[in-house]
Amino acid sequence: MLDIKDIKKRKEYYENCFKKRQYEVDLEALIKQYDKIVELKKLQEELLTQKNKGAKDFDLLKRTGKDTTTLQTEMKELAKQTAQITEKLAKVQEEYDKVFFALPNIVVDDTPAGNKENNVVLKTFGKKPSFDFKAKNHIQLCKQLNLIDYDRATKIAGEGNWIYTGLGARLEWAILNFCIEEHLKDGFEFKLLPHILKYECGFGAGQFPKFANEDFFIDKNFLPNNFLLPTAETALVNLHKNEVLKEEDLPKKYFAYTPCFRIEAGSNRPDEKGMIRGHQFNKVEMVEYVAPEDNERAWNELLGKAERIVQKLGLHYRLVQLAGGDYAHGMAKTWDIEIYIPSMDRYTEVSSVSTALNYQGRRTNTKYQKKDGTKDYVYTLNASGIATSRIFPAILEQYQNADGTVTVPQVLVKYLGCDILK
């Protein structure tokens, strides 16, 4: 959520931000509506002042035994006028809200304009693995090594699902364990969250109302407004909704493991077979609540942590600065860590490191009190650490051997209890 007063003051700045995001909106019209609201509110306030005064007078007349009929008629008329203004106000407000609450975040200055094509590769870690044998894709490897049961997953849950099986389940769990231990070491607080959230969480995180169609709703008589979380960020960022945190308690550093549920409508591409994209996948997510001046420190910390995980796993990846049009709605800056999938010869996202600045803080009404007593909205940042369900195929493909086995990354051996998958 943005500050309408600031939009009024610096309209060009906001227009420029939205242009970079490829987001079209008529700010001029929005500002006009806002002015109208202010005007109506003032009018309403004047009427209410009269009403309040009248009620007091009425009480006095009644108690002194005087005639109240004239005043009563006046008051009824006043009440009618007030109701009219209130109704008008509600109408304008509704139109205004529709546009205002849908506004995306601003973007940081160095954000490249445009869509995906304008993403910038900042660096590459490791070398593209090359194989002196015919490399397999992760689907083949999963089947041969009996790590994933695609057929029965489809049978019980439909397309876009898979079942981690035997050693596969243990590998996924090992990656999760590795992530958890890394975050604990860095002093992040572990949360195990509910997976069904209230609508307002989606609003607070900035995903709703605009992108409510991307999530699964519990569309029943029971919990009609609740949905399956698409990422733990949606929950973590709402944890302190309507709270005022103390400055000395910041930063707050959380992480959570959850499955993530997404409809992924229309994104079923043939090259994303296997476990590249599903309706449910596992992810460990980090979130920090910070004071504005701590934004950069937190950003570097989260980025560093996410990168370190992939590095320790010894995987080839690249770091990408996203263009504005590729940002999630609520984010002002996002860099992606993209893992290399040899069979696709493509890099796919395993972590998004983002700052929302105070966009989510405003939407969730999460503030912090400074040492001088004044209050301000918190900044929130988030980063995956990491999407294990995508790390899984990357490990299989990047670590595969000529004989069809897969070497287990060193850091996972202690969790998995073996150093080779065969």
Add this chain to the structure above:
RNA sequence: GGAAAGAUGGCUGAGCGGUCGAAAGCGGCGGUCUUGAAAACCGUUGUAGUGAAAGCUACCUGGGGUUCGAAUCCCUAUCUUUCCGCCA
């Protein structure tokens, strides 16, 4: 699944149609006392909008209604607690 009771300021909790933005206690802040602290005593203390300020307005979970007037009455949503049933 059934039944009942609730939701009031940072917390506990009174108020149940007008003089209520709201008692009291705790906590917080300031002071007296003290070498310092504790205790005791005195004072002070909700949030937001608007305004230069005085002030004005809104807020007693959210929404709607009744009324000249609602924390208080009615409807509704949400949440909480307790009891019974079922249950990992």
